[in-house]
Amino acid sequence: MANFRTxxxxxxxxxxxxxxxxxxxxxxxxxxxxxxxxxxxxxGKIVFGFNVPQTGTYAEEGLEQLKGYELAIKHxxxxxxxxxxxxxxxxxxxGNGVLGRKVDYVTGDTQTNTDAARxxxxxxxxxxxxxxVTGCVTTGEAVAQQSLCQEMxxxxxxxxxxxxxxxxxxxRRYGFRHFFNGYQSGVAIAPILAAEYGKxxxxxxxxxxxxxxxxxxxxxxxxxxxxxxxxxxxxxTPLGLGDYSQYLTPVLNSGADLLILNHYGHDMVNxxxxxxxxxxxxxxxxxxxxxxxxxxxxxxxxxxxxxxxKGIIGTQNWNWQLDDEGSKTFTKSYGEAYGAPPSQSxxxxxVQAILYADAVERAGTFxxxxxxxxxxxxxxDGMGNGQTLYRDTDHQCFKEVLVVRGNESxxxxxxxxxxIGKTPREExxxxxxxxxxELGPYEPNQC
Amino acid sequence: xxSLSRKDLLALAIFTVVVLxxxxxxxxxxxxxxxxxxxxxxxAIFAIGFNILFGLTGYLSFGHAAFIGxxxxxxxxxxxxxxxxxxxxxxxxxxxxGVFALxxxxxxxxxxxxxxxxxxxxxxxxxYSLAYSVLTPITNGETGLLLARDDPRYLDALLGAQAxxxxxxxxxxxxSSVAGYAGFYLCAVILILTFFLSQKVFASPFGMALRGIxxxxxxxxxxxxxxxxxMLAAFVISGMIAGLAGGLLSITDPLAGAERMRWTESGxxxxxxxxxxxxxxxxxxxxxxxxxxxxxxxxxxxxxMLNTAFSFLPDGVQSFVVTVLSKFVGEGWxxxxxxxxxxxxxxxxxxxxxxxxxxxxxxxRRSAAPERVSSVQPAE
Numbered sequence: 001m002a003n004f005r006t007x008x009x010x011x012x013x014x015x016x017x018x019x020x021x022x023x024x025x026x027x028x029x030x031x032x033x034x035x036x037x038x039x040x041x042x043x044g045k046i047v048f049g050f051n052v053p054q055t056g057t058y059a060e061e062g063l064e065q066l067k068g069y070e071l072a073i074k075h076x077x078x079x080x081x082x083x084x085x086x087x088x089x090x091x092x093x094x095g096n097g098v099l100g101r102k103v104d105y106v107t108g109d110t111q112t113n114t115d116a117a118r119x120x121x122x123x124x125x126x127x128x129x130x131x132x133v134t135g136c137v138t139t140g141e142a143v144a145q146q147s148l149c150q151e152m153x154x155x156x157x158x159x160x161x162x163x164x165x166x167x168x169x170x171x172r173r174y175g176f177r178h179f180f181n182g183y184q185s186g187v188a189i190a191p192i193l194a195a196e197y198g199k200x201x202x203x204x205x206x207x208x209x210x211x212x213x214x215x216x217x218x219x220x221x222x223x224x225x226x227x228x229x230x231x232x233x234x235x236x237t238p239l240g241l242g243d244y245s246q247y248l249t250p251v252l253n254s255g256a257d258l259l260i261l262n263h264y265g266h267d268m269v270n271x272x273x274x275x276x277x278x279x280x281x282x283x284x285x286x287x288x289x290x291x292x293x294x295x296x297x298x299x300x301x302x303x304x305x306x307x308x309x310k311g312i313i314g315t316q317n318w319n320w321q322l323d324d325e326g327s328k329t330f331t332k333s334y335g336e337a338y339g340a341p342p343s344q345s346x347x348x349x350x351v352q353a354i355l356y357a358d359a360v361e362r363a364g365t366f367x368x369x370x371x372x373x374x375x376x377x378x379x380x381d382g383m384g385n386g387q388t389l390y391r392d393t394d395h396q397c398f399k400e401v402l403v404v405r406g407n408e409s410x411x412x413x414x415x416x417x418x419x420i421g422k423t424p425r426e427e428x429x430x431x432x433x434x435x436x437x438e439l440g441p442y443e444p445n446q447c
Numbered sequence: 448x449x450s451l452s453r454k455d456l457l458a459l460a461i462f463t464v465v466v467l468x469x470x471x472x473x474x475x476x477x478x479x480x481x482x483x484x485x486x487x488x489x490x491a492i493f494a495i496g497f498n499i500l501f502g503l504t505g506y507l508s509f510g511h512a513a514f515i516g517x518x519x520x521x522x523x524x525x526x527x528x529x530x531x532x533x534x535x536x537x538x539x540x541x542x543x544x545g546v547f548a549l550x551x552x553x554x555x556x557x558x559x560x561x562x563x564x565x566x567x568x569x570x571x572x573x574x575y576s577l578a579y580s581v582l583t584p585i586t587n588g589e590t591g592l593l594l595a596r597d598d599p600r601y602l603d604a605l606l607g608a609q610a611x612x613x614x615x616x617x618x619x620x621x622x623s624s625v626a627g628y629a630g631f632y633l634c635a636v637i638l639i640l641t642f643f644l645s646q647k648v649f650a651s652p653f654g655m656a657l658r659g660i661x662x663x664x665x666x667x668x669x670x671x672x673x674x675x676x677x678m679l680a681a682f683v684i685s686g687m688i689a690g691l692a693g694g695l696l697s698i699t700d701p702l703a704g705a706e707r708m709r710w711t712e713s714g715x716x717x718x719x720x721x722x723x724x725x726x727x728x729x730x731x732x733x734x735x736x737x738x739x740x741x742x743x744x745x746x747x748x749x750x751x752m753l754n755t756a757f758s759f760l761p762d763g764v765q766s767f768v769v770t771v772l773s774k775f776v777g778e779g780w781x782x783x784x785x786x787x788x789x790x791x792x793x794x795x796x797x798x799x800x801x802x803x804x805x806x807x808x809x810x811x812r813r814s815a816a817p818e819r820v821s822s823v824q825p826a827e
Contacts, residue, residue: 054746054778063778109746109778114591114704115696119743122482122700126627140589144702147593151615165590209580210589239579438596440615 037367037444038153039129046098046366048073048105048353049124049133051145052159056112057240058137058265060300061345065135065159066107068346071337072353077102083333084354087326087382092361093354099361106130112137114144121145125152131366132157132356135349139163139212146175153444155368157352160317160345162264162296163212164219167396168435173442174368176375176390178355178397179348182212183430185295185315186219188401188423192313194227197258197291204256205234206247206271208263216262220295224260232256237267244271248278257285259292268294269304276308297404299343302416309406309416316402318347318384319419326384341414351383355390369442387425394432395439398425455646458728462642466635470628478744481627485699486739488634489692492641494719494731496688499648500681501717502726505661509564509713510551510571514686516578516708518544518693520585523592523703530602531616533625533633533698537691544690545683552682556675559664571713578705591704618698630699637695638732641688646728648684657681722791724798733799741784748776 041047050069053062075083078095085093097103106128108120117136124130133149134157136142142161149156150172158166158177162185167177180188193201203224207217213236221231232254237247251259259280263271275281275292283290297314320331320341330350334342342350359374360366376392385399403421410416451459465472469487473479478487497511518540525536555566578586586592594615618625625633648654656677659667667674697703706712719738724730753769753776760768775783795802 055781059778105751107747107749107777109780111742111746113706113709114702115706116742118700118702119482119486120747123480123743123747126480126482127477138589140591140704140706143590143593144704147615147702148700151617163590170590170593211583211587212589236580238576440596 039125039131041101041129041131041366044129046101046103047124047128047130048103048356049108049121049128049130050105050135050349051108051110051117051120051124051133052135052349053112053137053141054107054109056110058112061137061160061265061298061343062110062112062135064300064343064345065137065349067338068334068342068349069105069135069353071334071346072350072357073103073105074337075333076354076357080337081333084326084330084351084383087329088354088358088380089382090380091358093358094361098357099364099366103357110136110141112141114140117141118144118148121148121156122152125149125154130154134352134356135159136161137345139166142166142175142177143170146170146172150174150440151445153368155356155371157356159349159352160298162216164215164435165211165437167394169437171394171435171437171439173372173395173439174444176352176355176395178352180315180317180399180401180428181396182216182296183219184401184428185216186221186223187428187430189220189293189295189313189315189403190223190227191423192403192421193224193293196313198288199228201229201258201288202232202256202286203229203258203260204232204251204254205260205262206244206251207234207236208267209236209238212264213262216295217260220260220262229258237263237271239267241267242270244274245278247271248275248280251280252283255286257288257290259290261292261294262296263294264296264298265301266304268301272305272312273308281311297417298345299414299416300345302406303413310408312406313420314404316344316404316417316419318344319402319404319417320347320414321417321419322384322402324382324384324386326382330384347384354383355380368444372442386422389425391432393439394435394437396432398429400425401428451643451646452650455650459639459643459646462729462732463639466638467632469631469635476740476744478740481631483739483743484631485634485695486743487736488631488638489695489699490716490719490735490739491732492634492638492695493689493692494716494723494735495638495641495645496685496692497716498720498726498731499645499688500685501720502731503649503654503657503661504678504681506556506559506678506682507564507717508555508567508682508685509710509717510567510569510574511685511689511716512708512710512712513551513571513574514544514548514689515693515696515712516574516703516705517547518690519697519703519707520578520592521690522694522697523594523701524585526594526600526618526697526701527598528601530600530606531618532622533618533620535602536618536698537694540690540694540697541687544693545687548683548686548690549679552679552686556678556682568710568713571708572710575705575708575710578708586703586705588705591702594701615701618701625698634695634699637691641691642728642732644688649728653677653680718788720798722788722798724800727798727800730798730800737799738784741780745776745780745783746778749773750777 052065053059074080075085077097106124110117110120121133124133132155136159139161142158146156156175160179164181164183205217207213217234261271280290294312294314297316302309331341359371363370363374375390378390381387388397388399390397400422402419404417405420407416407418469484470479501507521540521543522536525539529535551570555563660674719734720731723734750773753772757765757768
């Protein structure tokens with residue numbers, strides 16, 4: 001029979017060895033534990049999540065954006081002609097993926113619906129292990145996804161969102177916006193409007209009756225009233241209205257000589273042609289030509305509005321006809337890939353994906369707080385918008401804002417908007433505290 | 448009170464097992480992640496509630512999404528004003544939706560058939576517009592109602608239970624988190640309870656009265672049976688269950704958006720019920736799962752994935768197959784769903800449950816058939 005009794009000496013020796021053995025992995029892995037975060041790619045695949053509307057009201061813009069993302073993945077992985085990696089300064093990406101590893105992606109359909117957008121983002125994070133989620137065409141989608149991503153501890157790079165709330169009242173530490181906003185539109189368009197239409201105008205607003213419309217109306221009103229304009233009335237129109245005649249008739253007798261349409265997408269595609277058919281632009285009021293302004297433009301909307309868009313002034317984030325190196329390069333590689341010039345929706349998506357990848361490369365890790373710090377206060381150039389700053393206090397990009405005018409004699413289907421002015425970055429910078437909101441913590445949650 | 452017939456008890460047992468083992472059997476379909484399974488459970492609850500009205504009484508409500516919306520907003524406001532605990536939130540969601548359903552039901556139920564549907568649709572669209580713009584101070588409009596770190600949460604403050612977390616507070620059930628799988632099991636348990644409730648309603652005299660209303664309301668009235676309170680009760684119960692589903696949506700994901708109240712969402716629950724089988728116990732649940740599956744998984748398949756899936760085929764064939772199939776997945780998922788809906792309505796008017804019954808009947812006949820053949824053979 002074996003003797004299982006142990007001496008005191010052996011027991012102490014064994015206990016000591018056991019403690020050391022238990023402690024060792026802890027000492028070696030403590031750093032790893034500290035850096036554990038949601039969807040840490042470790043040695044697995046690196047997945048980006050592209051969540052855009054592929055059906056619903058803004059499907060067209062969403063699909064454009066998706067093309068931009070797919071092109072960005074190619075260029076990050078070193079396929080194709082490299083695109084903006086050739087012009088971006090400073091650049092950390094090497095054209096061999098991110099941190100030397102190839103990037104994969106998954107896609108989702110937000111259906112232009114905040115619930116579906118969050119479902120899609122959760123699928124990407126929980127099932128597909130996405131390290132970053134990006135894409136949207138409305139401010140509702142952007143805010144919904146970015147607050148979800150904050151809770152999950154995954155960085156969200158918003159796509160096309162123009163409402164002030166995304167980087168204002170509802171800003172988040174994990175959300176970043178490259179696109180401009182309603183406030184910047186107002187500031188940028190004002191001097192051009194003054195130069196074109198004089199300083200004594202009586203403006204009449206028709207505003208889409210939801211959050212984005214109101215913030216834009218407020219921004220434009222403040223900017224134009226600072227010029228000396230008078231606001232006759234600001235009328236709210238329900239979203240998705242087909243027939244605007246009941247809202248256009250009162251404009252005639254209001255004593256206004258300029259109509260501002262705070263409409264986007266389908267609303268604008270309906271309201272602008274109806275206003276033009278109403279004969280508003282042939283009218284004289286207060287001894288001046290009656291004018292129409294659409295503060296926020298996109299190429300797809302301009303195409304949809306057809307001839308009515310000719311001569312109308314608005315603002316844009318980016319236009320493929322810009323002649324800087326970055327814009328030319330991007331238009332060329334996008335055109336080669338898809339056979340048509342890119343829209344601003346494709347551009348902002350493309351740039352956001354590149355910016356995220358570049359920030360990871362600079363941070364040297366996927367650990368979100370480090371990547372966020374790499375993006376905050378980042379100054380870059382050569383992406384088509386001139387010198388650009390990602391402001392650290394609200395995660396909003398600051399760059400030139402374009403003022404465009406509907407082309408009177410378009411040479412092609414894509415040649416609908418002409419750039420008539422650029423408002424420099426210094427003029428569109430504002431104090432982040434005017435919108436309130438708070439960014440929240442850096443430390444990621446576990447998902 | 449809690450007794451069930453043997454057949455119902457068996458159904459409940461099967462249902463419980465199926466729901467609780469979702470993380471296992473959904474894995475091969477790529478749907479076993481908490482986010483989607485929570486949606487599966489919640490929309491099944493919603494469809495069961497809708498079926499109590501539509502399946503039993505035949506009154507087609509086109510405005511049930513409004514109840515989901517009211518439940519969601521109530522829950523988020525309870526999180527903002529009272530406490531992060533989900534129990535008061537759920538109770539409030541059900542109660543407030545019940546009152547709301549009482550008001551809408553009182554007016555809508557004065558008409559039957561298509562007029563009833565249109566009235567409910569009108570109320571729902573009205574609620575949607577109110578939530579989207581007019582009531583923005585309450586609903587936060589397009590952006591959706593979100594939690595904030597500095598919300599008052601009076602009850603939590605009173606009890607000194609204010610969570611000291613750096614980020615946003617999370618909903619809890621008596622102090623434990625309901626994120627991820629915990630959230631799914633919470634929804635799953637509530638789904639099973641709702642299923643049990645619907646079994647009780649189906650088997651009760653109340654359910655029988657509702658079926659009577661469906662088959663011939665005029666005759667019921669002539670026999671001296673006042674159908675109005677029954678209808679209203681069914682409408683309110685159905686609305687309260689929808690409110691509970693809305694509350695759960697906000698509990699698992701603390702945000703309420705106006706899009707939840709759009710008519711497309713109301714239409715969705717009608718589709719779910721018809722797809723699965725109107726007036727059956729399992730039908731609405733199956734329909735809800737199928738539609739949510741298509742919406743979340745099919746829409747996420749892109750040409751890249753198809754190319755890898757069919758890489759075993761020769762080049763030409765592969766690109767052909769991928770080109771054809773890509774029209775039905777990704778952005779084309781609506782097309783697939785629509786096709787399936789048409790096929791089911793044309794060939795299986797009773798929904799998938801009818802399909803299942805037919806299949807079982809055929810199996811039985813086939814297993815019975817050889818005996819007859821063998822017994823006939825010797826005579827030849």
